[in-house]
Each structure stands twice: as structure tokens, then as C-alpha cells.
Amino acid sequence: MPGTSLSRRDFLKSTSAAAIGVSAATLAGCTRTDIAPARPAASSGAGRRFPDGFYWGTGTSSYQIEGAWNEDGKGESIWDRYAHTPGNIHNNDTGDVANDHYHRYKSDVAMMKADLGANAYRFSIAWPRIFPSGTGQPNAKGLDFYRRLVDELRAAGIEPFATLYHWDLPQALHEKYRGWQSKDTAKAFADYAGYVAGQLGDRVRHYFTINEFRSFVEGGYRGIDVQVGGGKTVHLGGAPGLRLADAELNQVRHHAVLGHGLAVQAIRAHGPAGTRVGFAENMLVAVPFIETPAHVKAAEAATRELNADFTTVMLEGRYTDAYLKRTGANAPKFTDDELKTIASPLDFVGINVYKPNLYVEPSADPAGYATIPINASHPKMKSSWHVFDPEALYWGPHHVQALWGAKSIFITENGCAASDVMSDGGRVYDSDRVMFLRAYLTQLQRATADGVPVKGYFHWSLMDNLEWIDGFGNRFGLIYADFQTQERTPKASAAWFRAAVERNAVV
Secondary structure: OOOOOOOHHHHHHHHHHHHHHHHHOOOOOOOOOOOOOOOOOOOOOHHHEOOOOOEEEEEOOHHHHOOOOOOOOOOOEHHHHHHOOOOOOHHHOOOOOOOOHHHHHHHHHHHHHHHHOOOEEEEEOOHHHHOOOOOOOOOHHHHHHHHHHHHHHHHOOOEEEEEEEOOOOEHHHHHHHOHHHOHHHHHHHHHHHHHHHHHHOOOOOEEEEEEOHHHHHHHHHOOEEEEOOOOOEEEEOOOOOOOOOHHHHHHHHHHHHHHHHHHHHHHHHHOOOOOEEEEEEOOOOEEEOOOOHHHHHHHHHHHHHHOHHHHHHHHHOOOOHHHHHHHHHHOOOOOHHHHHHHOOOOOOEEEEOOOOOEEEEEOOOOOOEEEEOOOOOOOEOOOOOOEOOOOHHHHHHHHHHHHHOOOOEEEEEOOOOEOOOOOOOOOOOOHHHHHHHHHHHHHHHHHHHOOOOEEEEEEEOOEOOOOHHHOOOOEOOOEEEOOOOOOEEEOHHHHHHHHHHHHOEOO
16 A cells, blocks of 8 residues: 555554453453363463474465466455555565465475474465355366365475465355345355365365454455545455445344354364364453453453454353444344354464553443553564563463463464565565564473463464455564565575474473
8 A cells, every 4th residue: 555554464453442441341251160170370481391292384265375366266256356446455465476375385385394394384265266256156167276285285294274265255246145244244254164074184184264353344444544645545455345234244244153063063074073263363352461360360351342343252152242332233143052152162272472462451331341551662573563561372361261261372473564575685674573572482392381272373374465454564473485586595594493393382
């Protein structure tokens, strides 16, 4: 987006202000003693080792790396349409070619093994590759690509974790049903999810239904208007680029979590025995300002309420009283049966954690917590939105266990952008990313040592890619990508990651 460096995550930082404002709201029924286990004792962190069998992986998404946007029968997605509209993406970049992973997947898998030592890979399946129109006759060539990819991963000893929706909705469904504004899209998503599980179930054992509900709903269906200088205003968000009113937006939120629940049921119905399923959400994480029982309790209360519209309803099967009161006449319309579907039992919970969303302390008001502002001089990473605090990677999974009793948790995204440049010697010395990894993973290891059941970590991302509305400007990868030549070069952080995998420990 010319004239602004605000990314999709900048947008989410801005839109989370409304959620943070609920700290004074009534939190009726917020005590979760019926589901919250006792908090574990603090650990010594001796050895900084992770549990045996820990998954070390990286993540990508189909639109950001695959390219081949209209090859082998693939249908158009809402991101194809959005990126092809001038002015929506920085420098008018598109995912038409991106990293050309569709044609280079074999060498990319070899790179994961040789340069990173990864034993897991989280990728997403492009819905319009499988069903070009969203429903109807499946596209055999699209399915064959993912069969080949998964076979290549398994041959390399890398466990495949498939995400079924990472935002590239078939354009045809947007036009037919108004996308996630309609319950019909949720039903179509479940049909697609069940079909994929039935076809790939002999190869893929782990599925994430939807990635970052908050990102694609808030970005694609609301967005924000930002002044960029010279009196010009630009609308930031993402595909399909709508600006819905509150009631409509809340209904989209509900349809998204309903689609998740329906997909869980479809995967269980069509996948083979032993298929495991969960979601991957960028849950808003509240960090206790001081690590005392009272502050921790306040952070748990804040985290539960801040995530009332997505994580909380999926794990509890109800919208909180405070959320329904806050939304009032604009609250989503739902049935008790839909809530039961939304809370279909899961095998694991995935959370994407980059930063703390707020700091809290105890409060005497009914909410039980008060927000502490983040100081203007607080350390940040390259991205302006990216507040640096490794403890977010401790408290995120800690809250998931304490609030909802999760037995298996994955960190489905964590990473940072850096000002990566190629040196004269052909190396990329991303010292800040190495610092970030060491600091954040030290806190994650602390969580596992405390007994929090974190089963794996997926770094975002495998390689530099199209960073949505930021185009190719922000580099998050462990592998440097030259988008002109498609040459891949492992960064210094790749060597750090490989050493950590080899030792199953922070290094």
C-alpha cells in the first residue's frame, strides 16, 4: 500500500483497541473453577530442553507461497481478485507467482530437512484448488498436488499438518453467498473439509480447520480507514475488502466459528480413525504485569473476555454474558444447537502468538482486571505493531491450559519481520531474529517445564513470502527468498533453528 507501512497485523493491533476496552465491562459468570485446573508450580528451566517427541516446524499458507494461481483447474480466490485490484497491495504485488512453491515443492521440502532439520510442516490447502467453485465437482489435479507434497514430506521424515482455510475463499462463494456473511458458506466449508480428510486421511493425521478467525474477519469484513498523508485516506484490511456494520460483522464472526464446528464434525465423519483436529487462532494474550496469583488471575479473566467472540465460544460452547451485553442489539443470531456444534470436541488447540496484546493488573470492578498501557518506549521488532515481550509465549499457552483445560497445545505461528539483506559474502545475518527466537523459545520451554502441554512449535515462516497487503516488503522467513530468481538462501536464523532441533532445546 503506497505511502503506508501498516500491515495486516498493524490493522489488527488497531482493531483490538475495541476489545481491550471491555476491561470495565461486567464479566458475569467469569469464574471458571469448573474447568480451570490448578496452576502448575514455577519451573527451574534446567537444561532448557523440550519434551521428547516435540514437533519443530515452520508454517506457510497457500496464497502466500504457491503461485500457479490459475493452473491445473484452480478456481479464483477472493485474494486473487483482491490483489488484482490496483492499490490494494503494496507495490501492487500479487500471489500469482509468489515463491512458485507449486512447481518447486520438492526442493523446498529438501530445504526444510537439510537446512532446518524440521520434523513438521504446517501448510494450508487452497480451497479453490480442490473445488474451483467452492462446491460441486472436485478438481483431481488440485488434490494430486497436495498428495505429492505430503508424500514428499513423509519421505523426508516431516510430519504434515494441514490447515484447511487460510483465507483464500473461492471467489464464486463470495459472489453466490456473500462469503462468510451466509451460513451456506459455513456448510460448504464443512463439505470441503470432510472431502479433503477423506482423500488425504491416509497421509495427513493433523488438521487445523481455520487460521486466524480474527484476522480474516476483522480485516476482510470491516477494515479500517487510515490517513497516509496529503489528505489521502486508504482502506486497509484484506479480501474481500468489505466494510460491514456491527451487527453484520458479529454475524460473520458467528458463521466463521460455526464453519469450524461443522468442519470438525465432517473431518471426524470422513477421516480415518486417529485423525486429529483443532483450530489455529491469533488469540489475544493478556500478560500479568507482576507475576503474583492475583495478577495471573486478572490476566486469565482478561484473556477469556477478550476472546469471547472466537476462542472462548469454541472452547466453552457459549458466548460470555459480558460479550452479549456489550454487543446488545448487534449480537449475533444463533441457536443452542449451533453453539453445541461450535464447541465440538477437539484434539488440540493452536494459537498464533507474536506479542502481548495488553498488560493487566487486578481491579475491584466486576471484570476483575484493569489495563496497563504499553509505554511508547517499549522495545519493538522491525514491524511497528510488534511489541517485544517473550513472556507472551509463556502466558498464551498457560492461559489456554488454565482456562479451558487443554490437553494438547500447538504454537501454530510465532516469528518476526527483520530488515534482512544479503551480504557481499552471500549470507543473511538476521541477528535480531536469532535474539527473538532464543528469548521467546526460552519462555515456551519454561511453559513446558511447568507442565503446560505444548506439543510443538511452528515458526512463521519457512521462507520470505507475500505478506498480504504489505506485499513482498516484510520478510519473516528463516530462508531468504529472491522473488526475481526464486533462489532460496538459509539465513543465520536457519542455523540457529537447526541447532535447536538437533538438541530439542533452546541454544
